[in-house]
Amino acid sequence: MSNETYHHENLKAELIKKGLTLLDEEGYENFSLRKVAKACGVSHTAPYRHFNSKDDLIMAIAIEAHHKFNQCLEEAVNKYPNDNKSQLKEMGYSYVKFFVDNPEYLRLLFLSDFANKIKKMNDETFCSGEQPFNTFYKAIERCQSENQNGEADSDDLNAMALSCWGLVHGMAILIAKKDFSYEGDYLELVRKILWGGTSLNL
Amino acid sequence: MSNETYHHENLKAELIKKGLTLLDEEGYENFSLRKVAKACGVSHTAPYRHFNSKDDLIMAIAIEAHHKFNQCLEEAVNKYPNDNKSQLKEMGYSYVKFFVDNPEYLRLLFLSDFANKIKKMNDETFCSGEQPFNTFYKAIERCQSENQNGEADSDDLNAMALSCWGLVHGMAILIAKKDFSYEGDYLELVRKILWGGTSLNL
DNA sequence: TTATTATGTTGACACTGTAAACATAATAGG
């Protein structure tokens, strides 16, 4: 570990870091491996000593984002240690807020072609509890079992999971991608929907 | 209009058609203007006589998809001429089904970088009623005004719109992109959620 | 000290989008 004059000291980490920056600045379509290399001050093939392909680098960036996201969800759970329903609501709010704050992560985690690769890879390397969906699912299970003791809420856990997840997923995307136009504070609206009981009541 | 020996008779339409096919087959990332040209049997710059750029061609393809989608929503509305709530439910179901059946349209209409360009362009060229969101919004408004006569349902139309749209949007994406894994029939689950009153009840 | 491995560079290749110059078919004006 000679102080400065080593090849590049820690290129791999810097590639990921600058890569995310470039992804944010230039957008996904204009993102290029060569630009990342140039931004790190190395030749255009240097990244190939650390990643097998362009997709591999993006994957590494996405995994970072994946961790941050799951951490964000777990923080929401920990905010209400003894209240399952509040856990779920807070998780939903955090879910939306995360992608509104980091819209570029949306594509990385869900919208791009690697989204599925990432998911598959995560299923193999990490325990599946690391998956945001599982974090969600478990919270719903806790709510469900709580409700079973009282009156029956829904006889179908899967329906619950899909509708909960779908709702926050959809709102996150609509707001983050600015498809839903609204002249007020989006996150307040989301909070109202999740906490204020503005239910669909069809 | 000499029968066969004309330049290419109707290249523009064929570019759009073969373009959509290629988009479906090869996926968005591997889609290339030159491949479309080759598939149509013309030189690789011929498309530039009909479209200003690659994005322009994709846009044209997307606009087709956009029309189909909106048409799909309107059919759902027309299925229940006198029942606002059923209209909304059926529209939600059609919304999900459309993207489950045509997963490649998802990216075209909502997930890609042009999604916003398309939306903006549509706002200018068509009347805004052509927008799926508006079709949705109007249906919600009808439900809302119906409920106002009875007991108050929600004092916030925007919250209703966002949650309705978010729910179907999210479910469509989760299912179409296979993020939500379920061993049964997805569309039946969706139908149950929308029609069966499997409400969140938080 | 020497052999091996890790990490870099240079150069090449096929592919991409796109612009310029050119060619020819269809059409309009006289």
Add this chain to the structure above:
DNA sequence: CCTATTATGTTTACAGTGTCAACATAATAA
């Protein structure tokens, strides 16, 4: 009917892309 113009094609060229092979050198192991 002849000619000028326009619409629609092709060829060629260029810069940018991902990736591979060959080579160079620093770090490490024998």
